[in-house]
Amino acid sequence: MNALLCLALGLLATATLCHGQCMMSLPEIDPVTGEPVPGCRDDEGVLHNFGSTWNNKRCYACSCNKYGAQCCNRIPTYFGLPKSCKVVVNKDCSHNLVNTRGPDSDCVPKSAVL
Incomplete structure (x- = not known):
């Protein structure tokens, strides 16, 4: 019974993370x-x-x-982006990760939550 309760609570916690x-x-x-x-x-x-x-x-x-x-x-929250990177949101809700150091520098986040 305790295992079933733990499983149910774990699934519930996962659902809240997916739609945070x-x-x-x-x-x-x-x-x-x-x-x-x-x-x-x-x-x-x-x-x-x-x-x-x-x-x-x-x-x-x-x-x-x-x-x-x-x-x-619709716009993810990014974690672990370099400080020189920012999220630019367009009027149509599309977005880009832009590095202020220039187009040759990558903006790779460690993770993102939608």
């Missing part, structure tokens, strides 16, 4: 009718239909279902 940069919002309730709103409202107040997906301005990929909206970061 995600957040979820609960469904919105209409204040007048008290009924759930048929969709999810983003940070800018736009209502997205159930089943839809979108990217927000902070480069999070979001999806909407009857349980609420889930948004996960």
Whole structure:
């Protein structure tokens, strides 16, 4: 029994590491009718239909279902980058690792978390 409990806790810890940069919002309730709103409202107040997906301005990929909206970061957090390297995020949420010493210098992180 203890082995099964340890296995379950280990799997749960792994799941949280895989989705460490995600957040979820609960469904919105209409204040007048008290009924759930048929969709999810983003940070800018736009209502997205159930089943839809979108990217927000902070480069999070979001999806909407009857349980609420889930948004996960599309840009990894890098660890062990040389100090001369920086992450450059483009308007389309693509990103590059750029070395300020010049294009001939590599930017190789030791690890990354998405």
